[in-house]
Amino acid sequence: MAAVSVFPSPRELGAALARLVAEAAAAAVASEGRFTLGLSGGSMVELLARELPPALSATPGAEPARWLVAFCDERLVPPEHPDSTYGAYRSQLLAQLPPPGPQVLSVRSELDPAAAASDYWEQLQRAFPGEAVPQFELLLLGVGPDGHTCSLFPGHALLQEQHSLVAALQDSPKPPRARVTLTLPLLNAARSVLLVAAGASKAAALKRILEGDEEEPLPAARVRPRSGRLRWLLDEEAAKELRIPVERWPGS
Numbered sequence: 520m521a522a523v524s525v526f527p528s529p530r531e532l533g534a535a536l537a538r539l540v541a542e543a544a545a546a547a548v549a550s551e552g553r554f555t556l557g558l559s560g561g562s563m564v565e566l567l568a569r570e571l572p573p574a575l576s577a578t579p580g581a582e583p584a585r586w587l588v589a590f591c592d593e594r595l596v597p598p599e600h601p602d603s604t605y606g607a608y609r610s611q612l613l614a615q616l617p618p619p620g621p622q623v624l625s626v627r628s629e630l631d632p633a634a635a636a637s638d639y640w641e642q643l644q645r646a647f648p649g650e651a652v653p654q655f656e657l658l659l660l661g662v663g664p665d666g667h668t669c670s671l672f673p674g675h676a677l678l679q680e681q682h683s684l685v686a687a688l689q690d691s692p693k694p695p696r697a698r699v700t701l702t703l704p705l706l707n708a709a710r711s712v713l714l715v716a717a718g719a720s721k722a723a724a725l726k727r728i729l730e731g732d733e734e735e736p737l738p739a740a741r742v743r744p745r746s747g748r749l750r751w752l753l754d755e756e757a758a759k760e761l762r763i764p765v766e767r768w769p770g771s
């Protein structure tokens with residue numbers, strides 16, 4: 520069973536998330552010379568924008584200039600659009616990091632969805648030479664109230680995808696409809712995955728994901744790294760329906 524850590528509020532959750540990212544970066548830079556990080560959008564952007572810069576300043580050796588950052592999914596809108604994950608990270612987080620900053624792979628939203636997915640896959644192949652399935656050091660994944668993660672939605676055919684590691688969709692139930700997403704085989708190749716959720720709107724889905732035994736598990740329940748680590752970071756509101764043992768952080 521995956522480890523589940525519960526924090527009193529999104530603020531403590533965000534601070535712990537940022538510490539874990541900074542520590543993972545320092546360890547990877549020391550051992551591999553670089554840190555490969557996959558970021559999700561939505562509420563994760565604000566958590567990281569607020570907490571990661573101070574965590575990096577407090578962690579010697581984290582060195583953002585040695586990071587390769589990619590996005591676990593992207594909404595196909597221009598970077599200036601409020602729904603763009605890349606655009607949100609660029610203005611809210613990347614702008615705060617000292618130059619030269621990380622190498623960033625972004626989905627080219629000016630292309631049509633299939634071409635954007637194939638271009639993004641080519642970028643990943645160049646960034647992970649010799650790896651048939653790119654193995655990220657750390658993936659940060661969010662969870663929607665319907666149990667989706669990345670742009671993998673309940674009941675969607677992409678949940679069955681075994682061949683393409685990056686895929687396009689044009690029928691996302693959550694707008695915008697056109698998106699590019701990493702698929703489960705790539706997610707499950709990661710060395711480490713943190714699944715992050717805050718707020719009462721996620722509680723029912725989290726109960727199903729973490730305690731259910733469903734024939735067709737929700738998308739986030741299908742994230743099970745083959746040999747990597749999986750850890751859940753939740754706030755009290757998101758965890759309020761859980762009955763499984765969880766690790767409660769001080770003050771909860």
Ligand SMILES: O=C1O[C@H](COP(=O)(O)O)[C@@H](O)[C@H](O)[C@H]1O
Binds near residue numbers: 669670
């Ligand atoms: O649409 C998306 O939703 C999920 C969850 O977002 P949240 O705001 O509920 O945390 C996000 O992880 C994904 O990257 C995004 O495209």
